[in-house]
Amino acid sequence: MVSKSPEEHAENLNLRHEDFNDQEFLYEVYAVMRESKPFSHQDCPFVGPTPGGAWVATRYDDCYEIARNWRSFSSRPLTMDGSLMWFGDIVITIDPPRQQQLRKVLNPYFSPGRMKQLEPQVRAVTDGLIDNFIESGRGDLADVAWQQPGIVFFRYLLGMPVQDVPFYLETTDVAVNGESEEVRNAAMTNLYLRVREEIDRRRGEPPRDDLIDALLDAEIEGEKLRFDDVVANVMLLVQAGLETTSSAMSFAFFYLGSHASERDRLVRDAELMPTAIEEFIRFAGSIHGLNRSVTDETELSGHKFSPGQTVVVNYAAANRDPREFDQPDKCILDREANRHLGFGAGVHRCLGSNLARLEFRVGVEQVLARMPDYAIPAGVTAEFHGNSVTRGYRTLPVVFTPGVRVSQ
Numbered sequence: 001m002v003s004k005s006p007e008e009h010a011e012n013l014n015l016r017h018e019d020f021n022d023q024e025f026l027y028e029v030y031a032v033m034r035e036s037k038p039f040s041h042q043d044c045p046f047v048g049p050t051p052g053g054a055w056v057a058t059r060y061d062d063c064y065e066i067a068r069n070w071r072s073f074s075s076r077p078l079t080m081d082g083s084l085m086w087f088g089d090i091v092i093t094i095d096p097p098r099q100q101q102l103r104k105v106l107n108p109y110f111s112p113g114r115m116k117q118l119e120p121q122v123r124a125v126t127d128g129l130i131d132n133f134i135e136s137g138r139g140d141l142a143d144v145a146w147q148q149p150g151i152v153f154f155r156y157l158l159g160m161p162v163q164d165v166p167f168y169l170e171t172t173d174v175a176v177n178g179e180s181e182e183v184r185n186a187a188m189t190n191l192y193l194r195v196r197e198e199i200d201r202r203r204g205e206p207p208r209d210d211l212i213d214a215l216l217d218a219e220i221e222g223e224k225l226r227f228d229d230v231v232a233n234v235m236l237l238v239q240a241g242l243e244t245t246s247s248a249m250s251f252a253f254f255y256l257g258s259h260a261s262e263r264d265r266l267v268r269d270a271e272l273m274p275t276a277i278e279e280f281i282r283f284a285g286s287i288h289g290l291n292r293s294v295t296d297e298t299e300l301s302g303h304k305f306s307p308g309q310t311v312v313v314n315y316a317a318a319n320r321d322p323r324e325f326d327q328p329d330k331c332i333l334d335r336e337a338n339r340h341l342g343f344g345a346g347v348h349r350c351l352g353s354n355l356a357r358l359e360f361r362v363g364v365e366q367v368l369a370r371m372p373d374y375a376i377p378a379g380v381t382a383e384f385h386g387n388s389v390t391r392g393y394r395t396l397p398v399v400f401t402p403g404v405r406v407s408q
C-alpha cells in the first residue's frame with residue numbers, strides 16, 4: 001500500500017520515500033512527471049545538499065542532451081552559494097579536459113580485450129557461489145547477485161582483499177541509503193579511512209598492474225595525482241562498481257524466477273542473452289538520478305536554466321519514455337531498438353559498462369545453465385529495496401532441481 005498518489009509524489013519527488021519500495025509505483029510517478037512538464041522541481045534531490053533544490057529531467061531527449069552538453073551542465077557540484085566546487089580530481093565530479101585525462105588512465109582496465117580475458121574467471125567465481133547451495137535444491141540468488149561483482153572487481157581489477165567485500169558493500173550501502181545525513185556522512189568517512197589505509201599499505205609493495213597501481217603511478221600534465229585523489233577515485237570505483245551491477249542482476253534473477261516462460265525461452269535461446277541483458281538494464285537496472293550544475297543561461301525544451309541551479313538527470317525515467325521506446329513499461333527480452341541510457345551518455349558515460357555487462361551476462365548464464373528450472377516459490381517474498389538511486393532485491397529465495405558442485 002502506498003501512502004500518496006503518483007500526482008502527489010510528482011509534485012516534489014523524494015526518492016527516499018518508502019512508497020518507492022514498490023517496484024513499479026516509482027515508474028507511475030515518473031510517467032506523471034514526464035507527461036506533465038519537461039522538468040519537475042524537487043526540494044531534496046537524493047544526492048545533495050543542493051542550494052534551492054533541483055530540476056529533474058525525466059524525458060529521454062532532455063536527459064541525453066544534458067549528459068552530452070557538459071559545458072552548460074557541469075558535473076562539478078555546487079557550493080551552498082551557487083558557485084562550482086572543486087574538491088579534487090575525482091573523475092565523476094570534474095569536467096573535461098581534466099576528466100578525459102583521468103579517464104585515459106582508467107579506461108584500459110575496462111577495455112573489451114581485458115574483459116574477454118576475464119570471462120573464465122568471472123564464470124569460475126559465479127560457479128563457486130552457486131556451489132554453496134546447488135546440492136540442496138534451494139538457495140538465495142541475492143547471494144550470487146551481491147557477491148559476484150564485488151569478488152571479481154576486488155580480485156581481478158582493483159587488487160583489494162576479497163574478504164573485505166562484505167565490509168565495503170555494507171558501508172557503501174549505509175553511505176548512500178542510511179537514514180540520516182549524519183549516518184551517511186559517518187559511513188562515508190569510515191569508507192574513506194579504510195580505503196586510505198588499504199592504499200597506504202600498498203605504496204611500498206611491488207607493482208601488480210591493477211587499478212590502484214594505475215592511479216598511484218598516473219601522471220597528468222607531468223604531475224602525479226594527489227594521494228587524496230587516488231583514495232577518492234578508488235572510493236568512487238567501489239561505490240559505482242558494486243551495488244549498480246548487483247541491483248541490476250538481482251532484478252534479472254527475480255524476473256526470470258517469476259516468469260517461467262521467459263526463463264525457459266532464455267534457456268533455449270542462449271543467443272538472446274546479450275539483448276536480454278540490455279533490456280534488463282533499460283527496464284530496471286539503471287540509475288535514478290545524478291546531478292549536474294548549470295553554468296550559463298541556457299534553454300532546454302522551453303525551460304530557462306540559470307547558473308547556480310542543479311538538474312538531476314534521471315536515466316531510469318528516460319529509459320521508460322514512450323517517445324523513445326515502444327511499450328516502455330514492458331520488459332521485452334528481444335527488444336530490437338534499445339538505445340537505453342542505463343549507462344548514461346556523453347563524456348561521463350559509464351567507465352565500467354563492459355565489466356558490468358560481462359558480470360551480468362555470465363551471472364545469468366551460469367544460473368540458467370545449472371538451475372534451469374529455478375523459481376521463486378509461491379508465498380515466498382523476495383525483499384525489494386527501492387527508495388534509492390539504485391534499486392534491487394536484497395533476498396531472492398529460490399527452489400530448483402538439485403545439481404552437483406563443479407569447483408573443488
Ligand code: HEM
Nearest residue numbers: 091092240241244245248286342343344348350351352356
Ligand atoms: C549495471 C551496472 C552499472 C550501471 C547501471 C552504471 C551506470 C552508470 C551511469 C549512468 C554513469 C554516468 C554517470 C553520470 O552521468 O554522471 C556511470 C558512470 C560511472 N560508472 Fe557505472 N554503472 C554500472 C556499473 C559500473 C561498474 C561495474 C563500474 C566499475 C567497476 C562503474 C564505474 C563507473 C564510473 C567510475 C563512472 C564515472 C565515469 C565518469 O565520470 O567519467 N560502473 N555509471
